[in-house]
Amino acid sequence: MAHEETVYEALDHAHGGEGQWAFGTGFDAPLAGVDTTVPDGIDPADLGVYCLMLGDDALVLAQRLTQWITAAPELEEEVAVANIALDLLGQARLLLARAGSVGVLGRSRQRATASIPDEDALAYFRDPDEFLSSPLVEAANGDFGRTMVRLLAAATVRLAVLAELRASRDPVLAAIAAKGVHELTYHRDHAARWVVRLGDGTPESHRRAQDGADAVWPLLAEAFTATDVERRLAAAGVAVDPAGTRDEVTGVLTSILQRATLRVPDWPADAPPRGRAGQHGPELTSLVAELQGLAREHPAATW
């Protein structure tokens, strides 16, 4: 207990005894001391929007996975899902903070009080139409089989992007990607093992995993279409053009489904990037409402 007292005393001491905003991360700035200068030739507005795309994917998927807490099929799996969500939340924090560092804050800054850090303002005070997440992470969880197929697909797409992003000309993005690759490797392996276990398991688990794949595959329609922002930044050596990840993603997913004795659903035709343009369905609206409701109800609460 002595240690815990020290911890809280130290936190209090670090903030001069003033209360912290109740809902966010204000006790720690994830980019504190990191050089956030934008290298020459990179449009800061584009960079910020791109960070929102990658950050919102992580934030929304973290929130989806968190919905399994207290409901996972076994305790170890609950811990695993929570750990994966925490890794993604960490990536989201860095990416939203990076967007804030280049001034891309949308309407959030007008709604959040000045003491709320940029990353929290972006997470809690944007409306759903300001989220730039993809349909793949937004869709409701469904049962555990569908959840694991979606996690597999989302982790495979994200790992392919971040692996390439390690060479980004923006050193902050490159560093975030390098850390994220280590984490996503675990996430993808974990989801892949579950998909194989379920697909190659009992008739019931096979049926559920196959239903999950059939439900998740259409969500990949926008995964390989670049927005204008991604195209411009990819040409500048900053971002990854998602079209270039198609072979890796389809190859990895096909090999896992085959191992799982599952039928690989038809690949959807490429669609224009609606999620990345802020166009979402009702599933994101309810997710964002759940994420933000308390903070918006009590925007000045402290602890």
Added chain:
Amino acid sequence: MTGHLVGRRGHFGQNAVATFGADRGRSGHFGRKDPREVAETVTDPELPTLTLGDLGVLRDVRIEDGTVVVEITPTYTGCPAMGVMRADLLHALHSAGFPEVDVRTVLSPAWTTDWITEDGRRKLAACGIAPPGTAPVRPSGPVPLHLGPSRRTAACPLCGSPDTEEISEFSSTACKALRRCQSCGEPFEHVKEI
């Protein structure tokens, strides 16, 4: 890990900043302690027997224009202990008489379990947590898929048996996996290689 933290101890003189390296072991400048020694006493909030130095999280301590600059790196991106580490470092250095302290995050190179010191590994094992093996090599291209069971191995920190199985790759903190010893039957945690 030993190359990084220890290797930088001797380099303080290069930056035209105070040469605390030369004062190690004495009550150095301004009648105060060496700020590195103070920073090295700060422990991890989740594993309080280990210091930030043991974990390889403390990357550098130096003086710039009268300010103590401390560099720390997160283990996992989402590690919630970073804020507490930062606050503990500020508290410890302020209490030791350094009013100006700047704790900076460094993201690159990414933390690896290879930076956990030998001392840190001994302390982990002593409190029942199996230390990590050597971190896997990460290719610069696409990351290969691994579908089989985990290749990680760890001896039981309680009875020493090498016959242990992984229960889950995820445990009570982001950095640990959960294992069980086949010989003594006890479950234990393992800091997984990253």
